């Protein structure tokens with residue numbers, strides 16, 4: 001997936017923010033199918049957090065009550081996550097919660113986990129770790145973007161704490177680390193053209209057939 005991203009962003013396209021918009025919008029659609037109630041979005045500073053913040057915007061635009069908790073003060077966000085946060089400020093989503101106690105977690109109908117994706121390096125630490133533990137304390141279901149935060153997307157190993165996701169929406173290609181994982185697994189179309197897969201040497205039969213997401217498996221054992 002890293003190679004697919006490199007070829008897309010560096011050469012063929014789409015650009016990161018274009019793919020992220022597809023990821024975030026599809027994530028929001030899946031979240032809407034799971035709850036009519038408050039959605040708490042936990043977001044980090046990488047591409048994963050950016051996708052979560054984009055989803056938060058789409059959910060708020062559609063009238064959902066959205067509360068966002070970041071793994072750092074908002075003025076320390078960088079790159080695409082900072083861009084997404086800037087746009088999100090134009091919605092009615094509740095921003096700026098610094099402590100989990102202020103998120104209304106107990107009333108949430110769904111928690112979206114967009115803390116860490118395939119960029120995990122070592123055991124979750126600091127605020128990222130706190131947010132993983134927050135997701136695991138939530139009485140509601142947890143929907144993880146790409147991989148449950150704390151799970152190695154390639155090996156499936158958990159070097160430390162990890163989100164116990166009920167549902168995972170992975171992007172473009174199923175990650176090997178999700179094989180045998182618990183929960184419902186969905187795959188999102190983020191708009192990558194065939195040429196990108198061809199250049200990466202990936203034999204790719206598009207599975208979407210007119211949908212923006214497809215279910216890969218539901219509640220498997222383990």
Ligand SMILES: NC(=O)C1=CN([C@@H]2O[C@H](COP(=O)(O)OP(=O)(O)OC[C@H]3O[C@@H](n4cnc5c(N)ncnc54)[C@H](O)[C@@H]3O)[C@@H](O)[C@H]2O)[C@@H](O)CC1
Pocket residue numbers: 001005016019020021023044045046047048049050051052115116117118119120121122123124125126128129145146147171190
């Ligand atoms: N084409 C794509 O691949 C797209 C990817 N997106 C997302 O971007 C992700 C990859 O983005 P990045 O490479 O920026 O990486 P991630 O966003 O997966 O991870 C980097 C973030 O996690 C934090 N982090 C990493 N290890 C940590 C640890 N041990 N403890 C605490 N915090 C830790 C870093 O501080 C950083 O904020 C994918 O998983 C996917 O979800 C989408 O948002 C957009 C399109």
Ligand SMILES: [K+]
Pocket residue numbers: 048113114115116117144145146147148149
């Ligand atoms: K995640």
